[in-house]
Amino acid sequence: MHSNIVEETDMKQFFSRPRALGTLGVLAFCAAFCTAFCTSTASAADLLAEAKASHVLRVANTQSSPPWSLLDDNNQPSGYDVAIAKEVGKRIGVPNVVFVADSFKNFVEGLKSAKYDLVMNDLTPTPERAKQVDFGDPYGVEDFRIFVRVENTDINGQATLKGKRVGVVTGSSNESWARAHLTDSDVRSYDNGGLVFNDLGSGRLDAVIISHFGGMKYANVNHLPVKEVGEPLIYQLSAPALAKGQPALLAAVNKAIAGMMADGTIAALGKKWVGANYDMVGTIAKARQQKE
Known part of the structure:
Protein backbone atom coordinates (compact mmCIF):
# COMPACT_ATOMS: atom_id res chain seq x y z
CA MET A 1 0.00 0.00 0.00
CA ALA A 44 -11.36 8.00 6.20
CA ALA A 45 -14.47 9.57 7.76
CA ASP A 46 -16.81 6.90 9.13
CA LEU A 47 -20.29 8.16 8.28
CA LEU A 48 -22.01 5.60 10.51
CA ALA A 49 -19.92 6.65 13.50
CA GLU A 50 -20.55 10.32 12.71
CA ALA A 51 -24.31 9.72 12.43
CA LYS A 52 -24.37 7.92 15.77
CA ALA A 53 -22.32 10.68 17.39
CA SER A 54 -24.57 13.44 16.03
CA HIS A 55 -27.74 11.35 16.47
CA VAL A 56 -28.76 12.32 12.92
CA LEU A 57 -28.97 10.24 9.74
CA ARG A 58 -29.29 12.41 6.63
CA VAL A 59 -31.34 10.80 3.86
CA ALA A 60 -32.03 12.35 0.46
CA ASN A 61 -35.22 11.97 -1.56
CA THR A 62 -37.19 14.03 -4.05
CA GLN A 63 -40.31 14.38 -1.87
CA SER A 64 -42.22 14.50 -5.14
CA SER A 65 -42.43 10.91 -6.39
CA PRO A 66 -45.36 9.16 -4.69
CA PRO A 67 -45.93 6.56 -3.44
CA TRP A 68 -42.20 6.41 -2.76
CA SER A 69 -41.51 9.93 -1.54
CA LEU A 70 -43.91 12.83 -1.05
CA LEU A 71 -45.00 15.59 1.29
CA ASP A 72 -48.08 14.86 3.39
CA ASP A 73 -50.89 17.23 4.36
CA ASN A 74 -48.64 18.70 7.07
CA ASN A 75 -45.84 19.30 4.56
CA GLN A 76 -43.74 16.52 6.10
CA PRO A 77 -41.81 13.84 4.15
CA SER A 78 -43.87 10.69 3.74
CA GLY A 79 -44.23 7.62 1.53
CA TYR A 80 -42.80 4.13 1.19
CA ASP A 81 -39.12 5.11 0.94
CA VAL A 82 -39.50 7.52 3.85
CA ALA A 83 -41.04 4.79 6.01
CA ILE A 84 -38.26 2.37 5.05
CA ALA A 85 -35.58 4.99 5.79
CA LYS A 86 -37.04 5.70 9.23
CA GLU A 87 -37.05 2.00 10.05
CA VAL A 88 -33.46 1.61 8.80
CA GLY A 89 -32.43 4.52 11.02
CA LYS A 90 -33.92 2.82 14.07
CA ARG A 91 -32.25 -0.49 13.30
CA ILE A 92 -28.78 0.96 12.77
CA GLY A 93 -28.96 3.02 15.97
CA VAL A 94 -29.77 6.46 14.53
CA PRO A 95 -33.54 6.92 14.90
CA ASN A 96 -33.46 10.66 14.13
CA VAL A 97 -33.67 10.72 10.33
CA VAL A 98 -33.50 14.09 8.60
CA PHE A 99 -34.73 14.13 5.00
CA VAL A 100 -33.00 16.31 2.44
CA ALA A 101 -34.96 17.25 -0.68
CA ASP A 102 -33.01 16.90 -3.92
CA SER A 103 -33.49 15.75 -7.52
CA PHE A 104 -32.48 12.48 -9.17
CA LYS A 105 -29.79 14.15 -11.25
CA ASN A 106 -28.06 15.43 -8.09
CA PHE A 107 -28.12 12.28 -5.98
CA VAL A 108 -24.74 10.83 -6.99
CA GLU A 109 -22.86 14.10 -6.63
CA GLY A 110 -24.69 14.82 -3.38
CA LEU A 111 -23.38 11.58 -1.91
CA LYS A 112 -19.87 12.19 -3.18
CA SER A 113 -19.82 15.68 -1.64
CA ALA A 114 -21.19 14.37 1.71
CA LYS A 115 -24.37 16.44 1.37
CA TYR A 116 -26.22 13.46 2.87
CA ASP A 117 -25.43 9.97 4.18
CA LEU A 118 -27.90 7.94 2.14
CA VAL A 119 -30.20 8.29 -0.84
CA MET A 120 -33.44 6.36 -0.47
CA ASN A 121 -35.85 7.36 -3.20
CA ASP A 122 -36.69 4.65 -5.71
CA LEU A 123 -33.08 4.81 -6.97
CA THR A 124 -32.08 1.95 -9.26
CA PRO A 125 -28.55 0.50 -8.87
CA THR A 126 -27.22 0.80 -12.42
CA PRO A 127 -23.65 -0.06 -13.52
CA GLU A 128 -23.00 3.61 -14.32
CA ARG A 129 -24.05 4.77 -10.85
CA ALA A 130 -22.20 1.90 -9.17
CA LYS A 131 -18.93 3.23 -10.56
CA GLN A 132 -19.35 6.34 -8.41
CA VAL A 133 -21.36 5.25 -5.36
CA ASP A 134 -22.17 2.03 -3.52
CA PHE A 135 -25.60 0.42 -3.27
CA GLY A 136 -27.10 -1.63 -0.49
CA ASP A 137 -29.52 -4.51 -0.96
CA PRO A 138 -32.80 -3.71 -2.76
CA TYR A 139 -35.86 -2.92 -0.67
CA GLY A 140 -38.28 -1.82 -3.41
CA VAL A 141 -39.23 -2.37 -7.04
CA GLU A 142 -41.56 -0.96 -9.65
CA ASP A 143 -42.43 -1.43 -13.30
CA PHE A 144 -41.81 1.15 -16.00
CA ARG A 145 -44.45 1.79 -18.64
CA ILE A 146 -45.28 3.80 -21.74
CA PHE A 147 -47.78 6.66 -21.43
CA VAL A 148 -49.41 8.32 -24.44
CA ARG A 149 -52.34 10.66 -25.11
CA VAL A 150 -55.74 8.97 -24.86
CA GLU A 151 -56.46 9.30 -28.60
CA ASN A 152 -53.14 7.71 -29.61
CA THR A 153 -53.55 4.33 -31.33
CA ASP A 154 -50.12 4.07 -32.97
CA ILE A 155 -48.05 3.31 -29.86
CA ASN A 156 -48.70 0.10 -27.95
CA GLY A 157 -45.24 -1.18 -27.01
CA GLN A 158 -41.49 -0.72 -27.31
CA ALA A 159 -41.33 -1.56 -31.03
CA THR A 160 -43.83 1.17 -31.90
CA LEU A 161 -41.68 3.91 -30.32
CA LYS A 162 -39.36 4.00 -33.35
CA GLY A 163 -39.09 7.57 -34.65
CA LYS A 164 -41.27 8.92 -31.85
CA ARG A 165 -40.56 11.77 -29.42
CA VAL A 166 -40.14 10.09 -26.04
CA GLY A 167 -39.89 12.05 -22.79
CA VAL A 168 -37.95 10.90 -19.71
CA VAL A 169 -36.82 12.48 -16.43
CA THR A 170 -33.20 13.67 -16.37
CA GLY A 171 -30.89 11.47 -14.34
CA SER A 172 -33.50 8.76 -13.78
CA SER A 173 -33.13 5.08 -14.61
CA ASN A 174 -35.87 5.47 -17.21
CA GLU A 175 -33.61 7.93 -19.03
CA SER A 176 -30.64 5.53 -19.04
CA TRP A 177 -32.88 2.63 -20.13
CA ALA A 178 -34.46 4.67 -22.91
CA ARG A 179 -31.12 5.88 -24.28
CA ALA A 180 -29.77 2.32 -24.28
CA HIS A 181 -32.83 0.61 -25.77
CA LEU A 182 -34.62 3.26 -27.87
CA THR A 183 -31.79 4.23 -30.22
CA ASP A 184 -34.27 4.86 -33.05
CA SER A 185 -36.39 7.24 -30.97
CA ASP A 186 -36.03 10.95 -30.22
CA VAL A 187 -35.41 10.71 -26.45
CA ARG A 188 -35.86 14.05 -24.66
CA SER A 189 -34.90 14.73 -21.03
CA TYR A 190 -36.84 16.87 -18.56
CA ASP A 191 -35.94 18.02 -15.06
CA ASN A 192 -39.09 16.59 -13.48
CA GLY A 193 -42.16 14.49 -14.19
CA GLY A 194 -44.52 17.44 -14.13
CA LEU A 195 -42.78 19.09 -17.08
CA VAL A 196 -42.56 15.93 -19.16
CA PHE A 197 -46.25 15.14 -18.67
CA ASN A 198 -47.26 18.70 -19.51
CA ASP A 199 -45.51 18.30 -22.87
CA LEU A 200 -47.18 14.92 -23.41
CA GLY A 201 -50.57 16.42 -22.64
CA SER A 202 -49.96 19.34 -25.00
CA GLY A 203 -48.76 17.10 -27.85
CA ARG A 204 -45.09 18.15 -27.85
CA LEU A 205 -44.21 14.54 -27.00
CA ASP A 206 -45.57 11.32 -28.44
CA ALA A 207 -44.87 9.21 -25.38
CA VAL A 208 -43.39 9.24 -21.89
CA ILE A 209 -41.55 6.42 -20.15
CA ILE A 210 -42.00 6.50 -16.42
CA SER A 211 -43.01 4.23 -13.58
CA HIS A 212 -46.59 3.07 -13.39
CA PHE A 213 -47.08 4.91 -10.11
CA GLY A 214 -45.41 8.12 -11.25
CA GLY A 215 -47.37 8.18 -14.47
CA MET A 216 -50.71 7.57 -12.80
CA LYS A 217 -49.97 10.33 -10.30
CA TYR A 218 -49.39 12.95 -12.99
CA ALA A 219 -52.33 11.72 -15.06
CA ASN A 220 -54.78 11.85 -12.15
CA VAL A 221 -53.56 14.88 -10.20
CA ASN A 222 -53.17 17.10 -13.27
CA HIS A 223 -56.25 15.68 -15.05
CA LEU A 224 -54.26 15.04 -18.21
CA PRO A 225 -55.73 13.18 -21.21
CA VAL A 226 -53.14 10.36 -21.11
CA LYS A 227 -53.20 6.57 -20.73
CA GLU A 228 -50.84 3.69 -20.03
CA VAL A 229 -50.19 1.21 -22.87
CA GLY A 230 -48.39 -2.08 -23.35
CA GLU A 231 -46.71 -4.46 -20.95
CA PRO A 232 -44.06 -3.30 -18.45
CA LEU A 233 -40.84 -2.43 -20.26
CA ILE A 234 -38.74 -3.49 -17.31
CA TYR A 235 -38.87 -4.04 -13.58
CA GLN A 236 -36.43 -1.80 -11.77
CA LEU A 237 -35.16 -2.37 -8.26
CA SER A 238 -34.60 0.44 -5.78
CA ALA A 239 -31.80 0.30 -3.23
CA PRO A 240 -30.12 2.65 -0.75
CA ALA A 241 -27.12 4.49 -2.19
CA LEU A 242 -24.15 5.77 -0.21
CA ALA A 243 -20.67 7.15 -0.80
CA LYS A 244 -17.92 4.66 -1.55
CA GLY A 245 -15.54 3.69 1.23
CA GLN A 246 -18.23 3.28 3.92
CA PRO A 247 -18.17 -0.44 4.80
CA ALA A 248 -19.64 0.02 8.29
CA LEU A 249 -22.64 2.00 7.06
CA LEU A 250 -23.19 -0.38 4.13
CA ALA A 251 -23.10 -3.45 6.37
CA ALA A 252 -25.46 -1.87 8.91
CA VAL A 253 -27.98 -0.85 6.26
CA ASN A 254 -27.91 -4.28 4.60
CA LYS A 255 -28.43 -5.98 7.96
CA ALA A 256 -31.42 -3.73 8.63
CA ILE A 257 -32.96 -4.47 5.22
CA ALA A 258 -32.42 -8.23 5.63
CA GLY A 259 -34.18 -8.07 8.99
CA MET A 260 -37.08 -6.12 7.49
CA MET A 261 -37.41 -8.68 4.71
CA ALA A 262 -37.42 -11.54 7.20
CA ASP A 263 -39.85 -10.12 9.74
CA GLY A 264 -42.46 -8.89 7.25
CA THR A 265 -41.81 -5.16 7.63
CA ILE A 266 -41.10 -4.59 3.94
CA ALA A 267 -44.15 -6.61 2.89
CA ALA A 268 -46.37 -4.62 5.28
CA LEU A 269 -45.03 -1.22 4.24
CA GLY A 270 -45.42 -2.18 0.58
CA LYS A 271 -49.09 -2.96 1.10
CA LYS A 272 -49.60 0.24 3.11
CA TRP A 273 -47.98 2.64 0.67
CA VAL A 274 -47.99 0.96 -2.74
CA GLY A 275 -51.15 -1.12 -2.75
CA ALA A 276 -53.07 -3.59 -0.61
CA ASN A 277 -52.50 -6.32 -3.20
CA TYR A 278 -48.92 -5.38 -4.05
CA ASP A 279 -46.42 -8.17 -3.36
CA MET A 280 -43.27 -6.14 -2.73
CA VAL A 281 -41.09 -9.07 -1.64
CA GLY A 282 -42.24 -11.34 -4.47
CA THR A 283 -41.83 -8.62 -7.10
CA ILE A 284 -38.32 -7.85 -5.84
CA ALA A 285 -37.46 -11.52 -6.34
CA LYS A 286 -38.95 -11.42 -9.85
CA ALA A 287 -36.96 -8.30 -10.74
CA ARG A 288 -33.71 -9.87 -9.53
CA GLN A 289 -34.26 -12.78 -11.92
CA GLN A 290 -35.10 -10.71 -15.00
CA LYS A 291 -32.63 -10.07 -17.80
CA GLU A 292 -32.74 -6.84 -19.73
Missing part, protein backbone atom coordinates in the same frame (compact mmCIF):
# COMPACT_ATOMS: atom_id res chain seq x y z
CA HIS A 2 1.34 3.41 -0.97
CA SER A 3 1.01 6.09 1.68
CA ASN A 4 -0.19 9.62 0.94
CA ILE A 5 2.00 10.91 3.78
CA VAL A 6 5.18 12.60 2.65
CA GLU A 7 8.19 11.89 4.89
CA GLU A 8 9.64 14.91 6.71
CA THR A 9 13.09 14.36 5.21
CA ASP A 10 11.63 14.29 1.71
CA MET A 11 9.85 17.57 2.38
CA LYS A 12 13.08 19.20 3.54
CA GLN A 13 14.93 17.98 0.47
CA PHE A 14 12.16 19.24 -1.78
CA PHE A 15 11.97 22.73 -0.34
CA SER A 16 15.78 23.01 -0.35
CA ARG A 17 15.67 23.05 -4.17
CA PRO A 18 13.39 25.96 -5.04
CA ARG A 19 15.72 27.33 -7.72
CA ALA A 20 15.81 24.06 -9.57
CA LEU A 21 12.05 23.63 -9.58
CA GLY A 22 11.00 27.26 -9.66
CA THR A 23 8.04 28.87 -7.93
CA LEU A 24 5.47 27.12 -10.12
CA GLY A 25 6.96 23.73 -9.32
CA VAL A 26 6.75 24.41 -5.59
CA LEU A 27 3.13 25.54 -5.88
CA ALA A 28 2.23 22.50 -7.99
CA PHE A 29 3.77 20.19 -5.42
CA CYS A 30 1.92 21.88 -2.56
CA ALA A 31 -1.38 21.61 -4.42
CA ALA A 32 -0.85 17.92 -5.15
CA PHE A 33 0.25 17.23 -1.57
CA CYS A 34 -2.79 19.01 -0.12
CA THR A 35 -5.18 17.26 -2.52
CA ALA A 36 -3.83 13.82 -1.65
CA PHE A 37 -3.85 14.50 2.08
CA CYS A 38 -7.32 16.04 2.12
CA THR A 39 -8.76 13.24 -0.03
CA SER A 40 -7.25 10.63 2.25
CA THR A 41 -8.63 12.37 5.31
CA ALA A 42 -12.13 12.76 3.82
CA SER A 43 -12.33 9.13 2.70
Whole structure:
Protein backbone atom coordinates (compact mmCIF):
# COMPACT_ATOMS: atom_id res chain seq x y z
CA MET A 1 0.00 0.00 0.00
CA HIS A 2 1.34 3.41 -0.97
CA SER A 3 1.01 6.09 1.68
CA ASN A 4 -0.19 9.62 0.94
CA ILE A 5 2.00 10.91 3.78
CA VAL A 6 5.18 12.60 2.65
CA GLU A 7 8.19 11.89 4.89
CA GLU A 8 9.64 14.91 6.71
CA THR A 9 13.09 14.36 5.21
CA ASP A 10 11.63 14.29 1.71
CA MET A 11 9.85 17.57 2.38
CA LYS A 12 13.08 19.20 3.54
CA GLN A 13 14.93 17.98 0.47
CA PHE A 14 12.16 19.24 -1.78
CA PHE A 15 11.97 22.73 -0.34
CA SER A 16 15.78 23.01 -0.35
CA ARG A 17 15.67 23.05 -4.17
CA PRO A 18 13.39 25.96 -5.04
CA ARG A 19 15.72 27.33 -7.72
CA ALA A 20 15.81 24.06 -9.57
CA LEU A 21 12.05 23.63 -9.58
CA GLY A 22 11.00 27.26 -9.66
CA THR A 23 8.04 28.87 -7.93
CA LEU A 24 5.47 27.12 -10.12
CA GLY A 25 6.96 23.73 -9.32
CA VAL A 26 6.75 24.41 -5.59
CA LEU A 27 3.13 25.54 -5.88
CA ALA A 28 2.23 22.50 -7.99
CA PHE A 29 3.77 20.19 -5.42
CA CYS A 30 1.92 21.88 -2.56
CA ALA A 31 -1.38 21.61 -4.42
CA ALA A 32 -0.85 17.92 -5.15
CA PHE A 33 0.25 17.23 -1.57
CA CYS A 34 -2.79 19.01 -0.12
CA THR A 35 -5.18 17.26 -2.52
CA ALA A 36 -3.83 13.82 -1.65
CA PHE A 37 -3.85 14.50 2.08
CA CYS A 38 -7.32 16.04 2.12
CA THR A 39 -8.76 13.24 -0.03
CA SER A 40 -7.25 10.63 2.25
CA THR A 41 -8.63 12.37 5.31
CA ALA A 42 -12.13 12.76 3.82
CA SER A 43 -12.33 9.13 2.70
CA ALA A 44 -11.36 8.00 6.20
CA ALA A 45 -14.47 9.57 7.76
CA ASP A 46 -16.81 6.90 9.13
CA LEU A 47 -20.29 8.16 8.28
CA LEU A 48 -22.01 5.60 10.51
CA ALA A 49 -19.92 6.65 13.50
CA GLU A 50 -20.55 10.32 12.71
CA ALA A 51 -24.31 9.72 12.43
CA LYS A 52 -24.37 7.92 15.77
CA ALA A 53 -22.32 10.68 17.39
CA SER A 54 -24.57 13.44 16.03
CA HIS A 55 -27.74 11.35 16.47
CA VAL A 56 -28.76 12.32 12.92
CA LEU A 57 -28.97 10.24 9.74
CA ARG A 58 -29.29 12.41 6.63
CA VAL A 59 -31.34 10.80 3.86
CA ALA A 60 -32.03 12.35 0.46
CA ASN A 61 -35.22 11.97 -1.56
CA THR A 62 -37.19 14.03 -4.05
CA GLN A 63 -40.31 14.38 -1.87
CA SER A 64 -42.22 14.50 -5.14
CA SER A 65 -42.43 10.91 -6.39
CA PRO A 66 -45.36 9.16 -4.69
CA PRO A 67 -45.93 6.56 -3.44
CA TRP A 68 -42.20 6.41 -2.76
CA SER A 69 -41.51 9.93 -1.54
CA LEU A 70 -43.91 12.83 -1.05
CA LEU A 71 -45.00 15.59 1.29
CA ASP A 72 -48.08 14.86 3.39
CA ASP A 73 -50.89 17.23 4.36
CA ASN A 74 -48.64 18.70 7.07
CA ASN A 75 -45.84 19.30 4.56
CA GLN A 76 -43.74 16.52 6.10
CA PRO A 77 -41.81 13.84 4.15
CA SER A 78 -43.87 10.69 3.74
CA GLY A 79 -44.23 7.62 1.53
CA TYR A 80 -42.80 4.13 1.19
CA ASP A 81 -39.12 5.11 0.94
CA VAL A 82 -39.50 7.52 3.85
CA ALA A 83 -41.04 4.79 6.01
CA ILE A 84 -38.26 2.37 5.05
CA ALA A 85 -35.58 4.99 5.79
CA LYS A 86 -37.04 5.70 9.23
CA GLU A 87 -37.05 2.00 10.05
CA VAL A 88 -33.46 1.61 8.80
CA GLY A 89 -32.43 4.52 11.02
CA LYS A 90 -33.92 2.82 14.07
CA ARG A 91 -32.25 -0.49 13.30
CA ILE A 92 -28.78 0.96 12.77
CA GLY A 93 -28.96 3.02 15.97
CA VAL A 94 -29.77 6.46 14.53
CA PRO A 95 -33.54 6.92 14.90
CA ASN A 96 -33.46 10.66 14.13
CA VAL A 97 -33.67 10.72 10.33
CA VAL A 98 -33.50 14.09 8.60
CA PHE A 99 -34.73 14.13 5.00
CA VAL A 100 -33.00 16.31 2.44
CA ALA A 101 -34.96 17.25 -0.68
CA ASP A 102 -33.01 16.90 -3.92
CA SER A 103 -33.49 15.75 -7.52
CA PHE A 104 -32.48 12.48 -9.17
CA LYS A 105 -29.79 14.15 -11.25
CA ASN A 106 -28.06 15.43 -8.09
CA PHE A 107 -28.12 12.28 -5.98
CA VAL A 108 -24.74 10.83 -6.99
CA GLU A 109 -22.86 14.10 -6.63
CA GLY A 110 -24.69 14.82 -3.38
CA LEU A 111 -23.38 11.58 -1.91
CA LYS A 112 -19.87 12.19 -3.18
CA SER A 113 -19.82 15.68 -1.64
CA ALA A 114 -21.19 14.37 1.71
CA LYS A 115 -24.37 16.44 1.37
CA TYR A 116 -26.22 13.46 2.87
CA ASP A 117 -25.43 9.97 4.18
CA LEU A 118 -27.90 7.94 2.14
CA VAL A 119 -30.20 8.29 -0.84
CA MET A 120 -33.44 6.36 -0.47
CA ASN A 121 -35.85 7.36 -3.20
CA ASP A 122 -36.69 4.65 -5.71
CA LEU A 123 -33.08 4.81 -6.97
CA THR A 124 -32.08 1.95 -9.26
CA PRO A 125 -28.55 0.50 -8.87
CA THR A 126 -27.22 0.80 -12.42
CA PRO A 127 -23.65 -0.06 -13.52
CA GLU A 128 -23.00 3.61 -14.32
CA ARG A 129 -24.05 4.77 -10.85
CA ALA A 130 -22.20 1.90 -9.17
CA LYS A 131 -18.93 3.23 -10.56
CA GLN A 132 -19.35 6.34 -8.41
CA VAL A 133 -21.36 5.25 -5.36
CA ASP A 134 -22.17 2.03 -3.52
CA PHE A 135 -25.60 0.42 -3.27
CA GLY A 136 -27.10 -1.63 -0.49
CA ASP A 137 -29.52 -4.51 -0.96
CA PRO A 138 -32.80 -3.71 -2.76
CA TYR A 139 -35.86 -2.92 -0.67
CA GLY A 140 -38.28 -1.82 -3.41
CA VAL A 141 -39.23 -2.37 -7.04
CA GLU A 142 -41.56 -0.96 -9.65
CA ASP A 143 -42.43 -1.43 -13.30
CA PHE A 144 -41.81 1.15 -16.00
CA ARG A 145 -44.45 1.79 -18.64
CA ILE A 146 -45.28 3.80 -21.74
CA PHE A 147 -47.78 6.66 -21.43
CA VAL A 148 -49.41 8.32 -24.44
CA ARG A 149 -52.34 10.66 -25.11
CA VAL A 150 -55.74 8.97 -24.86
CA GLU A 151 -56.46 9.30 -28.60
CA ASN A 152 -53.14 7.71 -29.61
CA THR A 153 -53.55 4.33 -31.33
CA ASP A 154 -50.12 4.07 -32.97
CA ILE A 155 -48.05 3.31 -29.86
CA ASN A 156 -48.70 0.10 -27.95
CA GLY A 157 -45.24 -1.18 -27.01
CA GLN A 158 -41.49 -0.72 -27.31
CA ALA A 159 -41.33 -1.56 -31.03
CA THR A 160 -43.83 1.17 -31.90
CA LEU A 161 -41.68 3.91 -30.32
CA LYS A 162 -39.36 4.00 -33.35
CA GLY A 163 -39.09 7.57 -34.65
CA LYS A 164 -41.27 8.92 -31.85
CA ARG A 165 -40.56 11.77 -29.42
CA VAL A 166 -40.14 10.09 -26.04
CA GLY A 167 -39.89 12.05 -22.79
CA VAL A 168 -37.95 10.90 -19.71
CA VAL A 169 -36.82 12.48 -16.43
CA THR A 170 -33.20 13.67 -16.37
CA GLY A 171 -30.89 11.47 -14.34
CA SER A 172 -33.50 8.76 -13.78
CA SER A 173 -33.13 5.08 -14.61
CA ASN A 174 -35.87 5.47 -17.21
CA GLU A 175 -33.61 7.93 -19.03
CA SER A 176 -30.64 5.53 -19.04
CA TRP A 177 -32.88 2.63 -20.13
CA ALA A 178 -34.46 4.67 -22.91
CA ARG A 179 -31.12 5.88 -24.28
CA ALA A 180 -29.77 2.32 -24.28
CA HIS A 181 -32.83 0.61 -25.77
CA LEU A 182 -34.62 3.26 -27.87
CA THR A 183 -31.79 4.23 -30.22
CA ASP A 184 -34.27 4.86 -33.05
CA SER A 185 -36.39 7.24 -30.97
CA ASP A 186 -36.03 10.95 -30.22
CA VAL A 187 -35.41 10.71 -26.45
CA ARG A 188 -35.86 14.05 -24.66
CA SER A 189 -34.90 14.73 -21.03
CA TYR A 190 -36.84 16.87 -18.56
CA ASP A 191 -35.94 18.02 -15.06
CA ASN A 192 -39.09 16.59 -13.48
CA GLY A 193 -42.16 14.49 -14.19
CA GLY A 194 -44.52 17.44 -14.13
CA LEU A 195 -42.78 19.09 -17.08
CA VAL A 196 -42.56 15.93 -19.16
CA PHE A 197 -46.25 15.14 -18.67
CA ASN A 198 -47.26 18.70 -19.51
CA ASP A 199 -45.51 18.30 -22.87
CA LEU A 200 -47.18 14.92 -23.41
CA GLY A 201 -50.57 16.42 -22.64
CA SER A 202 -49.96 19.34 -25.00
CA GLY A 203 -48.76 17.10 -27.85
CA ARG A 204 -45.09 18.15 -27.85
CA LEU A 205 -44.21 14.54 -27.00
CA ASP A 206 -45.57 11.32 -28.44
CA ALA A 207 -44.87 9.21 -25.38
CA VAL A 208 -43.39 9.24 -21.89
CA ILE A 209 -41.55 6.42 -20.15
CA ILE A 210 -42.00 6.50 -16.42
CA SER A 211 -43.01 4.23 -13.58
CA HIS A 212 -46.59 3.07 -13.39
CA PHE A 213 -47.08 4.91 -10.11
CA GLY A 214 -45.41 8.12 -11.25
CA GLY A 215 -47.37 8.18 -14.47
CA MET A 216 -50.71 7.57 -12.80
CA LYS A 217 -49.97 10.33 -10.30
CA TYR A 218 -49.39 12.95 -12.99
CA ALA A 219 -52.33 11.72 -15.06
CA ASN A 220 -54.78 11.85 -12.15
CA VAL A 221 -53.56 14.88 -10.20
CA ASN A 222 -53.17 17.10 -13.27
CA HIS A 223 -56.25 15.68 -15.05
CA LEU A 224 -54.26 15.04 -18.21
CA PRO A 225 -55.73 13.18 -21.21
CA VAL A 226 -53.14 10.36 -21.11
CA LYS A 227 -53.20 6.57 -20.73
CA GLU A 228 -50.84 3.69 -20.03
CA VAL A 229 -50.19 1.21 -22.87
CA GLY A 230 -48.39 -2.08 -23.35
CA GLU A 231 -46.71 -4.46 -20.95
CA PRO A 232 -44.06 -3.30 -18.45
CA LEU A 233 -40.84 -2.43 -20.26
CA ILE A 234 -38.74 -3.49 -17.31
CA TYR A 235 -38.87 -4.04 -13.58
CA GLN A 236 -36.43 -1.80 -11.77
CA LEU A 237 -35.16 -2.37 -8.26
CA SER A 238 -34.60 0.44 -5.78
CA ALA A 239 -31.80 0.30 -3.23
CA PRO A 240 -30.12 2.65 -0.75
CA ALA A 241 -27.12 4.49 -2.19
CA LEU A 242 -24.15 5.77 -0.21
CA ALA A 243 -20.67 7.15 -0.80
CA LYS A 244 -17.92 4.66 -1.55
CA GLY A 245 -15.54 3.69 1.23
CA GLN A 246 -18.23 3.28 3.92
CA PRO A 247 -18.17 -0.44 4.80
CA ALA A 248 -19.64 0.02 8.29
CA LEU A 249 -22.64 2.00 7.06
CA LEU A 250 -23.19 -0.38 4.13
CA ALA A 251 -23.10 -3.45 6.37
CA ALA A 252 -25.46 -1.87 8.91
CA VAL A 253 -27.98 -0.85 6.26
CA ASN A 254 -27.91 -4.28 4.60
CA LYS A 255 -28.43 -5.98 7.96
CA ALA A 256 -31.42 -3.73 8.63
CA ILE A 257 -32.96 -4.47 5.22
CA ALA A 258 -32.42 -8.23 5.63
CA GLY A 259 -34.18 -8.07 8.99
CA MET A 260 -37.08 -6.12 7.49
CA MET A 261 -37.41 -8.68 4.71
CA ALA A 262 -37.42 -11.54 7.20
CA ASP A 263 -39.85 -10.12 9.74
CA GLY A 264 -42.46 -8.89 7.25
CA THR A 265 -41.81 -5.16 7.63
CA ILE A 266 -41.10 -4.59 3.94
CA ALA A 267 -44.15 -6.61 2.89
CA ALA A 268 -46.37 -4.62 5.28
CA LEU A 269 -45.03 -1.22 4.24
CA GLY A 270 -45.42 -2.18 0.58
CA LYS A 271 -49.09 -2.96 1.10
CA LYS A 272 -49.60 0.24 3.11
CA TRP A 273 -47.98 2.64 0.67
CA VAL A 274 -47.99 0.96 -2.74
CA GLY A 275 -51.15 -1.12 -2.75
CA ALA A 276 -53.07 -3.59 -0.61
CA ASN A 277 -52.50 -6.32 -3.20
CA TYR A 278 -48.92 -5.38 -4.05
CA ASP A 279 -46.42 -8.17 -3.36
CA MET A 280 -43.27 -6.14 -2.73
CA VAL A 281 -41.09 -9.07 -1.64
CA GLY A 282 -42.24 -11.34 -4.47
CA THR A 283 -41.83 -8.62 -7.10
CA ILE A 284 -38.32 -7.85 -5.84
CA ALA A 285 -37.46 -11.52 -6.34
CA LYS A 286 -38.95 -11.42 -9.85
CA ALA A 287 -36.96 -8.30 -10.74
CA ARG A 288 -33.71 -9.87 -9.53
CA GLN A 289 -34.26 -12.78 -11.92
CA GLN A 290 -35.10 -10.71 -15.00
CA LYS A 291 -32.63 -10.07 -17.80
CA GLU A 292 -32.74 -6.84 -19.73
